Amino acid sequence: FTGSAFGSAAIWQYESLKSRVQTYFEEARADWMDKMRPQKRGDFRKQVNSWWNNLTEGQRTVTGIIAANVFVFCLWRLPGMRRIMFTYFTSNPSSRALCSPMLLSTFSHFSLFHMAANMYVLWSFSSSIVSLLGCEQFMAVYLSAGVISTFVSYVAKMATGRFEPSLGA
Numbered sequence: 001f002t003g004s005a006f007g008s009a010a011i012w013q014y015e016s017l018k019s020r021v022q023t024y025f026e027e028a029r030a031d032w033m034d035k036m037r038p039q040k041r042g043d044f045r046k047q048v049n050s051w052w053n054n055l056t057e058g059q060r061t062v063t064g065i066i067a068a069n070v071f072v073f074c075l076w077r078l079p080g081m082r083r084i085m086f087t088y089f090t091s092n093p094s095s096r097a098l099c100s101p102m103l104l105s106t107f108s109h110f111s112l113f114h115m116a117a118n119m120y121v122l123w124s125f126s127s128s129i130v131s132l133l134g135c136e137q138f139m140a141v142y143l144s145a146g147v148i149s150t151f152v153s154y155v156a157k158m159a160t161g162r163f164e165p166s167l168g169a
Contacts (some may be wrong), residue, residue, distance in 0.1 A: 002147070005143050009137050009139060010136070012136040022150055037135075043163055056126070057127075057135055058126035058131060058138070059123065059127060061130050062126040062130075065122065065142065066119045069109060069115055072089060072093070072109070073109050075089075085108070086165060088101055089101065089107070090105055091154065092166070093163060103150075105146075105167045106145075106147070106150065109167065
């Protein structure tokens with residue numbers, strides 16, 4: 001999984017760089033068109049765009065991770081989703097689904113405090129780590145760390161003989 005994550009990140013990084021170069025040249029050609037375009041309407045949209053544009057690249061990257069964690073947290077609160085959540089969003093070495101929960105359980109938090117603390121820490125160091133690694137490599141590290149920590153959890157559970165489900169990275 002880790003090899004695939006970093007291989008995909010390298011491809012993503014190449015495509016992102018290629019897209020930025022193409023965008024730069026397209027914008028250079030289309031600068032004169034800006035004066036002729038109608039202005040977008042809506043204060044809310046302008047505020048959201050302003051907020052988004054003021055974020056660092058790391059904070060923009062982590063915003064998607066935080067949104068995924070909040071979405072999964074909300075799914076835990078729906079009674080009809082409990083069975084699916086226990087099957088795919090908790091890690092348990094005695095479960096019939098072993099591989100997908102290794103990744104999906106990294107986005108799973110049952111306690112609001114636990115999720116809020118994890119997301120705060122992620123947000124606080126996101127700018128520095130993404131500026132060091134780039135958003136693509138950071139995502140590969142994040143996902144790989146989640147899968148590896150779940151694997152270590154599987155090994156620990158097998159060694160101790162305790163097979164209760166757990167969630168989170």
